[in-house]
Amino acid sequence: MYRYDAFDQTLVDERVEQFRDQVARRLSGALSEDQFRPLRLLNGLYLQLHAYMLRVAIPYGTLSSRQLRTLAHIARTFDRGYGHFTTRQNIQFNWVRLDQAADILAALASVEMHAIQTSGNTIRNVTADHLAGVAADEIEDPRIYAEIIRQWSTLHPEFSFLPRKFKIAVTGAARDRTALKVHDIGIQVVRDAAGEAGFSVLVGGGQGRTPMIGHVIRPFLPKADLLAYLEAILRVYNEFGRRDNLYKARIKILVQTLGPAAFTAMVEEQWQALRGPALALPDEELARIAAHFAPPTYARLPAASAALAAARAEPVFERWCRHNLLPHKQPGYAIATISLKPEGGVPGDATAAQLEALADLAERWSLDEVRVSHEQNLVLPHVRQDDVPALWRELRAHGLATPNAGLITDIIACPGLDYCNLANARSIPIAQQIQRRFANRERQEEIGAIKIKISGCINACGHHHVGHIGILGVDKKGAEFYQITLGGDGSERAALGEITGRAFAAAEVVDAIDTIIDTYLGARRHGEAFIDTYRRVGMVPFKEALYGAH
Amino acid sequence: MTKVVTANRLADGAIVYLAGSDTWSTRLDEAAVAADEATAAALLAAAERAVAACQVVAAYAFPVAVADGRPVPIDQRERVRAAGPSVASDFRD
Numbered sequence: 280m281y282r283y284d285a286f287d288q289t290l291v292d293e294r295v296e297q298f299r300d301q302v303a304r305r306l307s308g309a310l311s312e313d314q315f316r317p318l319r320l321l322n323g324l325y326l327q328l329h330a331y332m333l334r335v336a337i338p339y340g341t342l343s344s345r346q347l348r349t350l351a352h353i354a355r356t357f358d359r360g361y362g363h364f365t366t367r368q369n370i371q372f373n374w375v376r377l378d379q380a381a382d383i384l385a386a387l388a389s390v391e392m393h394a395i396q397t398s399g400n401t402i403r404n405v406t407a408d409h410l411a412g413v414a415a416d417e418i419e420d421p422r423i424y425a426e427i428i429r430q431w432s433t434l435h436p437e438f439s440f441l442p443r444k445f446k447i448a449v450t451g452a453a454r455d456r457t458a459l460k461v462h463d464i465g466i467q468v469v470r471d472a473a474g475e476a477g478f479s480v481l482v483g484g485g486q487g488r489t490p491m492i493g494h495v496i497r498p499f500l501p502k503a504d505l506l507a508y509l510e511a512i513l514r515v516y517n518e519f520g521r522r523d524n525l526y527k528a529r530i531k532i533l534v535q536t537l538g539p540a541a542f543t544a545m546v547e548e549q550w551q552a553l554r555g556p557a558l559a560l561p562d563e564e565l566a567r568i569a570a571h572f573a574p575p576t577y578a579r580l581p582a583a584s585a586a587l588a589a590a591r592a593e594p595v596f597e598r599w600c601r602h603n604l605l606p607h608k609q610p611g612y613a614i615a616t617i618s619l620k621p622e623g624g625v626p627g628d629a630t631a632a633q634l635e636a637l638a639d640l641a642e643r644w645s646l647d648e649v650r651v652s653h654e655q656n657l658v659l660p661h662v663r664q665d666d667v668p669a670l671w672r673e674l675r676a677h678g679l680a681t682p683n684a685g686l687i688t689d690i691i692a693c694p695g696l697d698y699c700n701l702a703n704a705r706s707i708p709i710a711q712q713i714q715r716r717f718a719n720r721e722r723q724e725e726i727g728a729i730k731i732k733i734s735g736c737i738n739a740c741g742h743h744h745v746g747h748i749g750i751l752g753v754d755k756k757g758a759e760f761y762q763i764t765l766g767g768d769g770s771e772r773a774a775l776g777e778i779t780g781r782a783f784a785a786a787e788v789v790d791a792i793d794t795i796i797d798t799y800l801g802a803r804r805h806g807e808a809f810i811d812t813y814r815r816v817g818m819v820p821f822k823e824a825l826y827g828a829h
Numbered sequence: 830m831t832k833v834v835t836a837n838r839l840a841d842g843a844i845v846y847l848a849g850s851d852t853w854s855t856r857l858d859e860a861a862v863a864a865d866e867a868t869a870a871a872l873l874a875a876a877e878r879a880v881a882a883c884q885v886v887a888a889y890a891f892p893v894a895v896a897d898g899r900p901v902p903i904d905q906r907e908r909v910r911a912a913g914p915s916v917a918s919d920f921r922d
Binding site: 328 | 837839840841842843844880882883886887903904905906909910913914915916
């Protein structure tokens with residue numbers, strides 16, 4: 280894992296004391312709310328529906344046990360005993376006091392964490408494949424480049440007041456687990472014809488009010504040019520992005536307005552002007568950062584564990600292995616998905632006790648490492664196959680062994696109107712109702728791989744546009760209604776969902792989902808996943824099933 | 830329209846309702862109810878004084894119905910604010 284150097288530590292320590300002083304001045308009245316709001320937002324502190332909310336950055340979704348224990352301490356000491364993992368690999372604390380916020384930042388700084396740039400019109404926390412470094416289909420660990428981008432973008436003076444917020448994702452694999460194509464910039468490690476590793480650069484994706492799939496503007500960028508090229512993109516956006524209309528301020532609108540070809544030409548021109556020693560990535564610096572992400576020292580083990588194979592005779596354990604265990608690139612190891620989607624739970628929530636338990640388990644069985652996925656689950660990335668049965672027993676004891684990764688109850692949901700100031704409708708209760716309706720494990724397996732994603736407003740924090748089934752909460756004269764989309768996809772086959780028709784009242788949504796699932800099961804060919812059936816048969820049979828009687 | 834004035838307490842962010850000219854309560858049923866626009870304007874003016882005094886932040890008035898002498902929010906947003914999240918009662922105070 281990356282460890283802060285003296286420069287990093289000084290930066291976050293100084294920021295804590297600056298914010299402590301700013302809070303004191305706000306409480307004393309020396310700063311008005313209008314003066315203070317941008318300062319607190321620069322430190323990730325929002326005023327939400329019920330209280331202040333602190334959004335903490337988890338760079339590229341990687342945590343150590345020490346960091347996880349500090350998050351548990353914050354949850355227990357400064358919040359109501361839990362935290363909420365988000366679709367941007369961050370964690371949010373929903374019940375924070377302003378007069379304790381600097382103490383929380385100090386606790387975070389003590390374990391090399393912060394909340395800088397988790398809000399505001401800045402480059403936000405850089406996300407990465409949660410299977411970085413352990414996925415068999417990976418060319419290189421994307422966290423090396425995510426960390427370089429983090430260092431470059433943190434408090435970058437030129438890009439501290441962009442037209443709008445800016446999100447970057449990085450993957451090192453062909454299979455996209457980051458929703459790369461719906462980011463402002465998506466960076467994928469690829470190889471050129473000579474076998475050299477570099478980057479494919481995609482710009483102008485996004486969700487929200489105007490969802491768009493990004494455009495590849497450079498199929499191959501040499502590694503040394505990463506920062507110069509990013510700076511060129513940001514410079515074009517900063518100069519030409521709209522600041523007069525909040526709804527047209529994201530880079531996707533600029534790319535759409537200019538056209539991808541014209542936008543690319545402007546970026547390339549900027550890039551040629553910027554290329555040079557100042558922004559080139561020297562080999563030695565690349566090697567220094569890469570060393571932090573060097574593969575851990577694995578034991579030499581047989582490819583398959585006899586102990587694991589024997590334990591899988593137990594059906595409940597076998598079911599968990601079937602859905603929550605992934606192959607590891609290192610023989611004898613496995614990747615364990617810790618579902619934060621228990622039946623009737625809040626997607627992405629974990630209690631302080633669970634965070635502490637996971638810290639212990641990661642220390643004992645996962646080489647001290649935990650990952651956060653954008654699907655609001657956690658991952659233990661380095662588990663010896665021999666240890667999986669014991670790990671599972673411990674997870675079970677802490678309510679963390681829900682065997683549903685990738686199934687219909689593994690739902691993404693934003694906080695919605697239960698917590699968020701922007702929301703029009705509640706998201707979490709809809710997720711809970713669906714989880715209860717489809718609680719039967721056999722039925723979940725019969726339905727197979729499917730992604731339901733729920734947002735409580737058009738800002739789409741719940742990624743509904745790219746859900747195989749997307750659910751969007753809308754307000755109709757004070758009542759909560761839900762628009763359903765089908766066919767969205769956040770993977771390398773990215774697609775935006777199509778609206779089925781009129782919105783459903785809250786009490787109708789689960790029945791509508793049931794109807795969609797029944798229609799799928801009736802239409803699918805053997806072994807065909809929901810998204811593939813939808814692509815083959817299209818919207819018509821679903822629409823007829825949902826609205827035919829009307 | 831009948832209204833109540835709400836805000837968040839500055840220091841801890843807690844939801845509060847204006848209960849009198851200079852008193853705030855965390856309980857909606859203790860809120861002062863304005864039956865007309867002039868009363869609502871007076872309550873808002875009191876709230877703005879509390880904002881200026883750094884007691885509360887983000888003050889505004891919202892419509893309520895009155896049932897059994899108690900204010901009841903009309904909008905879903907204010908119902909959730911008054912009752913707390915509808916999703917995890919074990920996490921609430």
